[in-house]
Amino acid sequence: MTRYPVCDSDKDNIIGVLHLKNLLKESKNTPIDQIDLRKIMNEPLFVPETILTDELMSYLKKSHNQLALLHDEYGGMVGIVTLEDILEEIVGDIEDEYDESYVLxxxxxxxxxxxxxxxxxxxxxxxxxxxxxxxxxxxxxxxxxxxxxxxxxxxxxxxxxxxxxxxxxxxxxxxxxxxxxxxxxxxxxRPAKERFKEDEAAAEAEEAADEAEETEGRD
Missing domain, CATH: 3.30.465.10 (Uridine Diphospho-n-acetylenolpyruvylglucosamine Reductase; domain 3)
Structure with missing residues (x-):
């Protein structure tokens, strides 16, 4: 996970989302314990816990966010969901990329x-x-x-x-x-080699048809 919610004194008071790459970039010039997280964090995206997955995915895309914070009807935080979480549920397990017997x-x-x-x-x-x-x-x-x-x-x-x-x-x-x-x-x-194979196959088929016609003519 590369994105983390930032809270102010209470876990229900989320004030931003920190991307690890922004923290590492800032640490090149400033000691970690002196970095002002408010200056490098992003605005959080809050959504109700009852939101449907397709609607949430649309929100994430439109807002250019990869992480959303779920809240209940009272405004309390109940969880975090990422775009990766959603897509893993849809796509499922990935086949072993070295399994050559599996045609992708x-x-x-x-x-x-x-x-x-x-x-x-x-x-x-x-x-x-x-x-x-x-x-x-x-x-x-x-x-x-x-x-x-x-x-x-x-x-x-x-x-x-x-x-x-x-x-x-x-x-x-x-x-x-x-x-x-x-x-x-x-x-x-399309790849040239693929088009060449098609042309070659077509030529072979045409040649076979011509030979068949000649054979029939001799008979």
Whole structure:
């Protein structure tokens, strides 16, 4: 955890949120015990404990916060929730990235791909030649949902356009995003080796068809 609530005399009196990187940066010039936390902390985001997860996710995105403080009906603090907490509930466990037998990304048609929601961003980037980055999520499902800023309905296909790709929700299970659809906005952006394989396969198919016709003609 890199963000911490700052309270003033009482745990119910939260006055800000301190990011560890801001503290470390300030400590280069000022001794830790002399740092004025009020000068380097951020405004806290307070939400009622009854808030729905999709609404909370929208609040976090719009306010550029990664952490929210939950309060009860009397104004007392009851807990902390982070964007990472929410996304972990949706995405679920990530497969071992060294398990080569588990197919994370599959090409299922002409410029049509399916990616497991748990695909780590670095593997997604390696496959598609993209540079998707996030300091808060590790998977393509987490990235997509963060960019959308809300939870789509299970039968709804919501999409974003990033790095020359259209990335969309495909399959949910109990609010978890299991499958992500991917396609290149411009088909010519697909890897050259992939297009070459298609052309080669098409040429082989055409050659086979010609040979079949010649054989039939001789018969």
């Amino acid at each position: 990304i599959e090409r299922i048609g002409d410029n049509v791909y399916e990616a497991d929601g748990a695909t780590p961003l670095h593997r997604f980037n390696d496959y598609f030649g993209t540079q998707l980055e996030s300091a808060d999520v590790d998977t393509i499902a987490g990235y997509l949902l963060t960019e959308l800023g809300e939870f789509p309905e299970e039968n709804e296909q919501a999409s974003i356009e990033e790095n020359g790709l259209t990335i969309k929700t495909l399959e949910f299970d109990n609010r978890r995003l299991l499958k992500v659809g991917v396609s290149y906005i411009n088909e010519n952006d």
